[in-house]
Amino acid sequence: GAQFADALAEAQRLGYAEADPTADVEGHDAAAKAAILATLSFHTRFALENVHCEGITNVSAADIAAAKDAGFVIKLLAIAEKLTDADGGEGISVRVHPTLLPREHPLAAVRGAFNAVFIEAENAGELMFYGQGAGGTPTASAVLGDLVSAARRLVLGGPQRTETTTGHVPALPIEAATTSYYIGLDVADQPGVLARIAQLFAEHGVSIEIMRQxxxxxxxxxxxxxxxxxxxxxxxxxxxxxxxxxVKGLDVINSVTSVLRVEGV
Structure with missing residues (x-):
């Protein structure tokens, strides 16, 4: 229920957000992690320019309240997934954006300064790794661990880094992803409005699952x-x-108040 500016100020006071919070609130930090994790997962190099990135600055208190009423929470997710088109061609979609998750999804319970990595593997099923992702002590521990690992490799005469890139799968644009949308609309209260909206969705091949008025x-x-x-x-x-x-072009639409992606349903 806190205002965005107040929550951000508290995160900065606790050392969870930087003095310049742009990388945190605009999703850039998550995008860098997404590129690294996608590189490790799919054995192909991905750079920041391969990651579609949207931050949390446009998420409103009304969005959060409406999501709660519908049984969702809003989380900033970094998603890397392998997609296969109709011709059997493969590609990787890497994206960062605010996302609605069902309240019962494991990632919905990740709060505060904690991060989690949720993996869906063909044979291993669903796995989740969870731990502190911000703050002085966790950051220092991670940096020191990297230094010890590098020193051990030098002493033992091994490689200073492990090469995991063995192939090449193309990075796909955000338009290739398959997802669901949560859309907030302010519309005229008159007969036939719902029918016109539903018809337009059908014309574009998009099916409505839930509609609340x-x-x-x-x-x-x-x-x-x-x-x-x-x-x-x-x-x-x-x-x-x-x-x-x-939808924005319909004369019965006063405004599109929010557009968020939905995962985990």
Whole structure:
């Protein structure tokens, strides 16, 4: 329930966010970790420019409250996944963005300065590694561990770093990803609005899974409007983005209040 600026100031006071918090709140730090983890996971080098990156600065208190009402939490996720197209071609999608997760998902319980890595492996199933990801002592421990590892390799005459890159799988643009969307709409409260929106979604090949409507009245104009919260079934990022752009053009839409991706459903 805290305001963004107050929460950020507290994170800086505790040493969890930098004095210049840009890398933290804009997702750049998570994007660097995503590139490293994708390189290790898929044996192909990935750089920052291969990572689609969105931060948390546009997530509003209303988004958080609406997500809670629908049984979700919002987390900044770094996702690296192997995708296969209709012709059997493979590629890797690496992306960082605020994400709605079902409250029962293991990553939904990661709070404070803790980080977690959640892995879905073909044969091993689901695995999660969890621990402190910020603060003076955890950071110092990680840095010292790297120094000891490097020193041991030098003393033993081994390689100073381990080479894991053995192949090349292309990095895919965000449009190739398959995900679900959570869309907040402020719409005119009149007959036929829901039908027009549903028809437009269908025309773009996007199926609606959940739709919630709340009526509210403007205190000054006394005009009623409706707040729609829509969760879609999984579809291509390209189709979902095109759907949102088309929705913005409807004359019954006052504004698109939020667009967030959904995972884990």
């Amino acid at each position: 709340t009526i509210h009245k403007d205190a000054e104009s006394n005009v009623e409007s409706a707040e729609l919260r829509i969760v879609t079934h999984r579809a291509s990022e390209a189709a979902l983005a095109a759907t949102v752009e088309a």
